Amino acid sequence: MMMRLFFIILLLFIIQYQTSLLAFADDHQHPAKIELLHRHAPQLNARPETQLDRIKELLYIDMTRQKMISQKLHPRREACETSNQTAIEMPLRAGRDYGTGQYFVQFKVGTPAQKFTLILDTSTELTWVNCRYRCGRNCIKHNTTQPHRKVFKADLSSSFKTVPCLSQMCKVDLMNLFSLTRCPMPLNPCAYDYRYLDGSAALGIFANETVTLGLANGRKKKLKNVLIGCSDSFKGQSFANADGVVGLAHHKYSFANKASPKFGGKFSYCLVDHLSHKNVSNYLMFGGSKNESLLSGNVRYTKLELRLISPFYAVNVMGISIGGVMLKIPFTVWDAKSGGGTIIDSGTSLTFLTEPAYKPVMSALEMSVSRFERLKQDGLPMDYCFNATGFVESLVPKLVFHFADGARFEPHTKSYIIDVADGVKCLGFVPVTWPGISSIGNIMQQNHLWEFNLRESKLGFAPSICT
Ligand SMILES: *[C@@H]1O[C@H](CO)[C@@H](O)[C@H](O)[C@H]1NC(C)=O
Ligand SMILES: *[C@@H]1O[C@H](CO)[C@@H](O)[C@H](O)[C@H]1NC(C)=O
Ligand SMILES: *[C@@H]1O[C@H](CO)[C@@H](O)[C@H](O)[C@H]1NC(C)=O
Numbered sequence: 001m002m003m004r005l006f007f008i009i010l011l012l013f014i015i016q017y018q019t020s021l022l023a024f025a026d027d028h029q030h031p032a033k034i035e036l037l038h039r040h041a042p043q044l045n046a047r048p049e050t051q052l053d054r055i056k057e058l059l060y061i062d063m064t065r066q067k068m069i070s071q072k073l074h075p076r077r078e079a080c081e082t083s084n085q086t087a088i089e090m091p092l093r094a095g096r097d098y099g100t101g102q103y104f105v106q107f108k109v110g111t112p113a114q115k116f117t118l119i120l121d122t123s124t125e126l127t128w129v130n131c132r133y134r135c136g137r138n139c140i141k142h143n144t145t146q147p148h149r150k151v152f153k154a155d156l157s158s159s160f161k162t163v164p165c166l167s168q169m170c171k172v173d174l175m176n177l178f179s180l181t182r183c184p185m186p187l188n189p190c191a192y193d194y195r196y197l198d199g200s201a202a203l204g205i206f207a208n209e210t211v212t213l214g215l216a217n218g219r220k221k222k223l224k225n226v227l228i229g230c231s232d233s234f235k236g237q238s239f240a241n242a243d244g245v246v247g248l249a250h251h252k253y254s255f256a257n258k259a260s261p262k263f264g265g266k267f268s269y270c271l272v273d274h275l276s277h278k279n280v281s282n283y284l285m286f287g288g289s290k291n292e293s294l295l296s297g298n299v300r301y302t303k304l305e306l307r308l309i310s311p312f313y314a315v316n317v318m319g320i321s322i323g324g325v326m327l328k329i330p331f332t333v334w335d336a337k338s339g340g341g342t343i344i345d346s347g348t349s350l351t352f353l354t355e356p357a358y359k360p361v362m363s364a365l366e367m368s369v370s371r372f373e374r375l376k377q378d379g380l381p382m383d384y385c386f387n388a389t390g391f392v393e394s395l396v397p398k399l400v401f402h403f404a405d406g407a408r409f410e411p412h413t414k415s416y417i418i419d420v421a422d423g424v425k426c427l428g429f430v431p432v433t434w435p436g437i438s439s440i441g442n443i444m445q446q447n448h449l450w451e452f453n454l455r456e457s458k459l460g461f462a463p464s465i466c467t
């Protein structure tokens, strides 16, 4: 009798163990793959006519974003200058522009799922959608389901749970996501108030919601208790085509930190040449790619700094070489503790270098293209453009980013000598005043797979055609 009971318990234990192993293996074998649409993808119907106009729009967005990044560096000073409220009430009240990413994803929120086109941003912590929440508790739900809605109707979702304003989560964890201290009743929703560079604001409440992801094997996975912002009032130009933002920056409650543990602790993306006219697709993936083995020989790893320039993904660049020659760049440029440092950013197009790095890089590259007629391009922040008639990539020496741990990133030549119009190319760097943060933008990253391993704090990268 005892023996039989023992075996039953053992059997149950084994079944349980097997099931948990299977669940784990399942996630690894079937990563979630999400298509990324570039801002100018045909599907979004927002593609400027000419290539020059497209570049101008991207760069306009870059400039706004760069301001946001540099202000993030000095948030305290900014907060004091712009607000006489207490630091606790308005943490990090530097202007931030969440609307300036370059890639869009289809994102399903709620139960039943409502579908949105959101900007994907590796430098934003909060995931939020345009949203209506009227009822609160015990209200009558209005049945106003419409196809292609652009507003998340929180009242129609059974999984929408507001975060109470008296909770630790609201008062402490979400403080640097602009949560407000206002709390008339303990169960009132935790509210937020974002201020933007242009003076506009996003107001809303925090909630936990269910997000549905499509897996590479065609099935679906539901992630519960994902923090989302329900923004009921928002104004901002760059949102013309988006219903909100998916935040992939490093933060306890960001979507990246919520989703990645279910998929081996990592996410990756691969961006194709967005200037190409072909409709090729970019993707974001949670979990390992089945084809990792195909890449493994080529993957290089460097330390991913998760807390150095929070919430950005920072890397320890220690130098840039051109044609095998290390450029003379003061080390402080790469040192986050001295006001410098480097982030890898999916939402900036060009690569921004602080002046002490920008100047040597530009003069080395200018030399290699000096035989071509220099052209002035109005409305572009790039200093050096040229008539590319007769240009071949082999004329330009290879540029290499060197990381402190010895890894080297060798971007494709087309990623820094970029096409801006028919027969016109520009050196794809933009200066940032020193002290400041340098950003490796998404054009520099193109045709590489980038794997953000949050569990092991490492960044893997390998050349890839992104299929
Ligand atoms: C805050 O600043 C505004 C003007 O910027 C001023 O009118 C107001 O009196 C100040 N409030 C406090 C409490 O200092
Ligand atoms: C809402 O409408 C759908 C179909 O339009 C229906 O199936 C559902 O029962 C309705 N829900 C309520 C609460 O009326
Ligand atoms: C929201 O989700 C977090 C985990 O992400 C959990 O700690 C918290 O208790 C949840 N709050 C509510 C109100 O569901």
Ligand SMILES: *[C@@H]1O[C@H](CO)[C@@H](O)[C@H](O)[C@H]1NC(C)=O
Pocket: 042, 279
């Ligand atoms: C490219 O896009 C067009 C519509 O813009 C579509 O008709 C065509 O099938 C696409 N080609 C591929 C290979 O996806």
Ligand SMILES: *[C@@H]1O[C@H](CO)[C@@H](O)[C@H](O)[C@H]1NC(C)=O
Pocket: 216, 289, 290, 291, 467
């Ligand atoms: C892996 O590569 C094969 C061909 O090389 C391709 O058919 C397949 O779709 C790839 N799988 C993934 C998950 O990318």
Ligand SMILES: *[C@@H]1O[C@H](CO)[C@@H](O)[C@H](O)[C@H]1NC(C)=O
Pocket: 375, 387, 388, 389, 422, 423, 424
């Ligand atoms: C570039 O130079 C060629 C002649 O070498 C000329 O025909 C062409 O118009 C020039 N293009 C531009 C954009 O100036």
